[in-house]
Amino acid sequence: MIGFGVRLAVAGGREAAVRLVVTAAAVALGVGLLLATLAGINAVNAQNARYAWLNSASPEATAGVPPSPDPLWATLGYERYEGRTITRVDVAATGPRSPVPPGIPRPPGPGEYYASPALTALLRTAPPDRLGDRYPGRRIGTIGPAALPSPDSLYVIAGASAAELSRAPGAAKVTAIATRTPSSCSSCNVGTNANGIDLILSVTAAALLFPVLIFIGTVTRLVATRREQRFAAMRLVGATPRQISLVAAVESSVAAVAGTAGGFGLFFLLRTRLTALPLTGERFYAADLSLNPLQIALAAVGVPIGAMIAARLALRRVRISPLGVSRRVTPRPPRAYRLIPLVAGVAELAYFVGRRPDTTNGQIWAYLTGIFLMMGGLVVAGPWLTMAGSRVVARYARRPATLIAGRRLADDPKAGYRAVSGLVLALFVTSTAVGVINTMVAEEGLPESDAAARGTLVAEYSHGWTRTPGVPRASVSVSDQVLARLRSIPGVRGVMLIHTNPLGTTLSLGGPRPMVAGLMSCRELAGVPHFGRCAAGADVASVPPDYVFDSERLPGTDWPAAALSSSRARRLPVQTVVVGTDGSASAVERARTVLTAAFPHREPAATVGEMRANTDTARLLRGYERLADVVIVVSLCIAGCALAASVVGGLNERKRPFSLLRLTGVRLSTLGRAVVLESAVPLLANAVVATGAGFLAAGLFLRSQLDYPLHPPGIGFTATVVAGLAVSLGVIAATLPLLRRITGPETARNE
Template identity: 60%
Template sequence: MIGFGLRLTLRGGREGVVRLALTAAAVAIGVALLLVTVAGINGVQEQNARFAWLNSGIAEVTSPHAEPSPHPLLGRVATDHYKDERIIRVDVAATGPRSPVPPGIPRVPGPGQYYASPALQKMLRSEPAAEFGDRYPGSLAGTIGKEALPSPDSLIVVVGHAPRDLTGAHGAGPITSIATLSPGTCWQCRYGMEEDVVALVLAVTSGALLVPVLIFIGTATRLSAARRERRFAAMRLVGATPRQISVIAAVESAVAAAAGTAVGFGLFLFLRVPLAAVPFTGESFYPGDLSLSPAQIALAGLGVPVASAIAAWWALRRVRISPLGVARRVTPSAPRAYRLIPLIAGIAELTYFLGRRPDTTNGQIAAYMSGVLLMMAGLVVTGPWLTMTGARIMARRARRPAALIAGRRLSDDPKAGFRAISGLVLALFVTTTAIGVMTTFVAERGTQRGDRTAASTLVADLEHRTVRGAGGPRSGSASVPFRTLDEVRAVPGVHGAMVLHPDPSGPRDPGDPSSRDMLISCADLAGATGFGRCAPGATTAAVPSHFAWILLDEEHDRRGTVWPASPVAPERLRALPVQAVMVRTDGSPRAIERARTALTRAFPLMTEPATVAESGADTDTARMLTGYQRLVNVVIIVSLCIAGCGLAVGVVGSLNDRKRPFSLLRLTGVPIGVMRRVVLLESAVPLLVTAMAATGAGFLAAELFLRSQLDYTLVAPGLGYYLTVLGGLAGSLAVIGLTLPLMERITGPETARAE
């Protein structure tokens, strides 16, 4: 029977070939999306693993089997900025011939040498030296290899020093072995995604994308299901056994699915390179990172055809019971209200965890993702009941033939009417939930970036700059040389520089040295806007330790603040150590970068200068928000694409299955325009009814998750969300409209005769 099934599939005439090609094409799209999703998850893990060496010196990411070196490597990792780019600077010094060597380079660079990533070398060649290149004096020793770069666009430089330069430097410490474990398991790691973030990314991505993809593949394998039922019923009437019919159907579906799976793998390989350039996590991927494990390849390559064969076997259950049942086309029983149970159960599960949030990340994933997936399954199960309810209302209120016919047909078989738009319903649910969570999270924890003054004011923190003297290295800063200040003030676009000194009277709170006031010259403060002013007649003002960051406080206007006078005379003020230098610019990138480069060249081991806006944005919260935003965008775009493909396949399959009824209606005199409106209403009514339910369920899921996980109340999304939903619905109706021209071609008199 397998050979007979192959002959029927491959030599079934033009109609069989078209059906095989359409099913294979739809499966190919679904498989390609499935593989891209899984490969993206693998890519995030690979990218996170290559962040490990940047956290060397932290026990949580150091392999317990690593042998410590007798000659530690002195290392320090800092973050620099250039325009809108973040640069990772690694300062290293070898203390002996056996000092650990960072990955990607053959040896530890010596003083006056540095290794740079390919992307950074490109910037060094293309950008003016006075704005960027002069920050790394010396010679380029080589290129950092791929094994040390999370992304081909990573901007990383490894700068060599003498051991005495890094001894006692802020942030520097001994490294006896290079970290190799993923930073996802480390709470102290500065670089890489934290464990809970990675876990949530993987869970949300897989849960939100894999389910619609699998539904789409299932829809594709049901193309021409009704016509296949009639053909197999005829075989039963001439003596075929149920088992033989099942084998033939399984072979036909498996062949189409196998062909589609093979093409899907080809599409994945074709799309892998362009998709690798998309910075889903903030940085692009190496194409090799978007790869699949042997187990994943086997699961997709074998699982899709097997699942298609099982789906075909299940779809023909009526034929196996009675072939005459297909011919009679008995109206299936109407859906009952008990279909609401899974949806209610998902809501109840999320409600249960209000005030009972699990303590572990895995527990939270199990709790919240299972609830969300249960709600998604509930929407699919409840969809036919909602479709039937909407169809009956439309039929009762119908004033035109098209509405009456569509209402009656939907009432008779609401499962078939909902099946075509089930993918879009899930896409709306996922989109609503994701945007609701993201909007609230940004509203509650969004980082303030300040105004134009914050974006144009550069801050160089010299508090931890290493100073050498007779007593050895110590933390602090001597006065900034006049030559450096003159060089900075001479940069075109720089309006002035404010020098901040620690108050010699000491901290206000002995237990909190960071609360110490700082002193500033009233002459410097007079030319600054947005920072307040001195008291009348004062020459020196006392300002708080967070003076530079008041520009980020949008709730209080500091422009009218009068800072208290300090008894420290200007002559004594200039002799005090310098804690920070604030450079006021016109906001142009050229002025900011030239001033930043001048300060970095003068103090290479200080905390890298950054504008107030950059410092406010370069936080863990801001990076997490950026990652969540990209994740939301990915989920929305891919979900809508999957839904659109599934809708097109479902409508085309529905039209193909109903060629004979439509052709008979046309022979009885029904205008083609009326039949097109029937098809449009049969898709639009369940779409609009279930869309409202999916949107409401999405907001409810977001509210329950936010209250349980973060104790936040849902913040309504902006206009963009509603435009996205309306655009998605309009696009779906457009997809349905594009299939209507097929009506005239498939409902001719020859179709009725052939049947």
């Protein structure tokens, strides 16, 4: 029987070949998406592991690693160049056995540095006064991939003397190189929250695989009627139910095995291109997108086994009675209890609002369970919603096509919903993804900066403003040479120095405690008008610590006068340097380079716009936005394919009644309108529920996981949904030419 099943699968004529190819293609798509998602989770964790060494100053991160007898002094800072972040690590070895960062053979000495391949290429093309002058000395090598999260990472490891670096603000004595990933280290400040991204990818996998499963089921049903009739005939000539089940399982397994192989081929073919999808904000190395043996076995063995089980379940009517395949009766109408799974999913997600699980695995199971319940609930509740819509249509029908469509939907709402189920789930996935991403963008940053904020450079050297008067603060001494170099840069309009305040003057902007203000010259302030203006007649003004974040008030603010002359203020240490430019990249980067070279091992200068934005958050949000786009596009494409397959399958199953209707005088155009309405009514009835359920799921997830209220999307989402529905109706209309070919008089005669 196994050989007979294989023969039916591959040598059963044109129909068998089409069935095999279409089913294998559906399985290949599903397996490819599954492998891509699993590889994406592995890539996130592999990339995150290469951030570990940057947390070597944390005792928790180096726990269990033998300490070196010669410590390594190190500082970690982040510079910027034309919107890109450069990670700078300054190191100073204290002996021959000092720890060595990964990716380099030895720590660099004073006047030496290593650069990553991407930064090396950038240094070759960028003018030295805009970038290269920040790293005096000579490059002695390239940082290897072991220390770089991404091929695009801009990293530099610069050498210094131990005496110099030990006095730098924020310098740490490193005795071992950390290998513990940031996800498992509570005190690690550098790296990606891979646990959170794993959660997002797990939800994404569910969001993508559900439409794929619907697609596979739809393709299987495309020829279900013909297969059932063939198996029923085999039963009537003496085949046992076990033999029929074995033949069906073998026939389905052939397509599943071929599709699984195709899925692996699709994944490895596109793996290089998948590296360009920066889920974490940075693209992956190709080797990061790998699969472990368990994942390979799960896909290679689990998918064919699942296909065999599905085949056995699909033949339950043949096992009960072979004549039942031909003697079909009107199924019972769906009941309202079909809404229970959908309601249960909502209740499950609502339960965890205020009760978020502590562990990432607990959160994954909690939210995946709710999402799966809601998606399954939409599938279960769809026929009931379709029946309700069909009864409304039939009640108010005024034309034959409307009456035919309404009555046929009411007679078999399951079949009507089955045609649009993939698209309904795609709308649920889309609304959920858009709701989550839109809210995260609104709550967590990506602020828009005005031109003045983008062109105003701030170098903060106080290492944190103090709240206590009289407590000394970190500061620098700005020489006349440095000021002259800054003012000579084309595009620089003014340079302002903010000095430490010996008067102990405090300013409060509504915080819990006043903070010690800085002092600035009103004459210098005139060259940086974005920072407001002095009170009338003032020579020196006081400025609060968080002035750079007050984007709305700054330009029109009158800063209070300080009881100090400008000549005395100029002799005070400097805690902040502010450079006003015309906003050009050349002026900003040249001024940044001057400040970096003049004050090494200090906090790098940044524009007001860069300081307002959380760089890591912005990077992750951009990755999530790209992920949402992928989910939306892939879900809609899969749903469109499933819709086309469903409509074609429905036409094939109903070609005899449609042929009889044409013989009785019904016009082909009337049948075409009836076919469109049979898909449009369940689509529109369920689309409203699916979209609302998607936003509800997003709102409950956001409230539970992040304590954010849902921010509804703008007009763009509505336009996307309307366009998607219009395209879906176009897909249905594209199948109508088939109606003429399959409803001729010969069909009624041959059937």
